[in-house]
Amino acid sequence: MTIKTNILIVDDRPENLLSLEDLLTMPDITVLTADSGNSALSMILDHDFALILLDVQMPGMDGFETAEIIRKNKRSRNIPIMFITAIGREEPFITKAYEAGAVDFLYKPINPQILISKVRIFVELYKQKQELEKTGVELREKIGELEEATRKITEQQEEMVKKERLNALLQMAGTTAHELNQPLMGLLGNIELLDMNKNNPEKVMKHITRIKESGMRIADIVKKIQAISHDKIKWHDSRSAIIDIDQ
Numbered sequence: 001m002t003i004k005t006n007i008l009i010v011d012d013r014p015e016n017l018l019s020l021e022d023l024l025t026m027p028d029i030t031v032l033t034a035d036s037g038n039s040a041l042s043m044i045l046d047h048d049f050a051l052i053l054l055d056v057q058m059p060g061m062d063g064f065e066t067a068e069i070i071r072k073n074k075r076s077r078n079i080p081i082m083f084i085t086a087i088g089r090e091e092p093f094i095t096k097a098y099e100a101g102a103v104d105f106l107y108k109p110i111n112p113q114i115l116i117s118k119v120r121i122f123v124e125l126y127k128q129k130q131e132l133e134k135t136g137v138e139l140r141e142k143i144g145e146l147e148e149a150t151r152k153i154t155e156q157q158e159e160m161v162k163k164e165r166l167n168a169l170l171q172m173a174g175t176t177a178h179e180l181n182q183p184l185m186g187l188l189g190n191i192e193l194l195d196m197n198k199n200n201p202e203k204v205m206k207h208i209t210r211i212k213e214s215g216m217r218i219a220d221i222v223k224k225i226q227a228i229s230h231d232k233i234k235w236h237d238s239r240s241a242i243i244d245i246d247q
Contacts, residue, residue: 004030005123006047010040010066011055011084020053023112024119037061041069044076050126051119053106056085056097064100071101080122082106172225179221187214 005028009020017033024031032047034040038061040052052070056063063083070076081101086108087093097105106115190210197203 003127004028005050005126006030006032007051007053007119007123008032008034008040008043008047008049009053010034010037010058010063011053012036012058013055016055020110020115023115029119029123037063037066037069040066041073044070044073044079049076049079051122052079052081053119054081054083056083057087064096067097067100067102080104080125082118082122084108084110176221176225180218183214183217183221187211187218190214 007024007029009017009024009031010033011017011020012035014035017035021031021033032043032049034043037058040054044052054063054067058066063085067081067083070079070081080103082104083097083102084106094105104118106118190207194204194207194211197207
């Protein structure tokens, strides 16, 4: 499917509009026409154009005034304007035309081949610009997708770090519980025996000694836990670290 590109021809004489429209109507070009500056400005609000062919000498608003307004409008300021004129080959006229916003000239009588060649250049430039803008949109979408993927990966990595930290804590808790279990059982058992033999001084002293031994073992395990250094770490990935519990 051929994508058509719009160009606008502005001239107050119907015969000129018909002649130029006939020359420039092609499979990939849609020619729109306006018979005054005001009409041209109205059409610019509703359409995108690759090029505006603008007659200089028009009643009311001439080509210079129309071009200046086009240049002041944010939507249309970058549309190339090619002036068509039968006069004004002098330097002051050309300078004024460029200041008004012209990028090129065509002098009447118009050479059809030159006209078509110049129009094709601007149409191709417009198509390239559209392709670049499309590529830019696609790249921004891809960047957005990559950023979202990166965010999800980061979240997954953080979740993995949390799980590893939890596993480390569970491992530490399990090891501590195993080490504490025997002296705690001894402590509780001797306390119970102490209560049962509270009227036998010899057995009471024996139980107290064992209670002290169990207490010392528990205190030693607690000191080991307190001695774990938070500075001794191992890296989970390039950005996250957990305490090295192997110490």
